[in-house]
Amino acid sequence: MKRTVSWIILVTLAFVLLAACTEEPSAPQPTQPPAATEVSAEGPASDLDLEEAASLYVTSCSACHGPEGKGVENLGKDFTTSAYLAGLTDTELFEFIKLGREVDDPLNTTGVVMPPKGGNPALSDEDISAIIAYIRSIQE
Numbered sequence: 001m002k003r004t005v006s007w008i009i010l011v012t013l014a015f016v017l018l019a020a021c022t023e024e025p026s027a028p029q030p031t032q033p034p035a036a037t038e039v040s041a042e043g044p045a046s047d048l049d050l051e052e053a054a055s056l057y058v059t060s061c062s063a064c065h066g067p068e069g070k071g072v073e074n075l076g077k078d079f080t081t082s083a084y085l086a087g088l089t090d091t092e093l094f095e096f097i098k099l100g101r102e103v104d105d106p107l108n109t110t111g112v113v114m115p116p117k118g119g120n121p122a123l124s125d126e127d128i129s130a131i132i133a134y135i136r137s138i139q140e
Helices: 002-022 034-042 047-060 090-099 125-138
Strands: none
């Protein structure tokens, strides 16, 4: 009897361990970029933040979009009057900047690739959010 009880316990433990090892891990939950959400939640950045954001913009975006965001012909669109940008939420704009846009994208009207992070892989999520704050500040 004792041997049968031990055998039943051993088999039960084996099934429990097997079940625990074969469970599929849950898929990672998508997260919204916290910094992009903070841009709109906090309202306008301070002057110092906008100065830093402008500096990030100039080093990462101005080659195609111009130093004042007015665009460079045959490269990048004018940020100051863009209905497309005005229609995006900060989170959507964050994702757009982070991922970029390929030439074959139907919404690409310049025929030029918008590289992820504007071609600056060193940009952090916070940097992108600061750039968004700057872009929002120059929109007309």
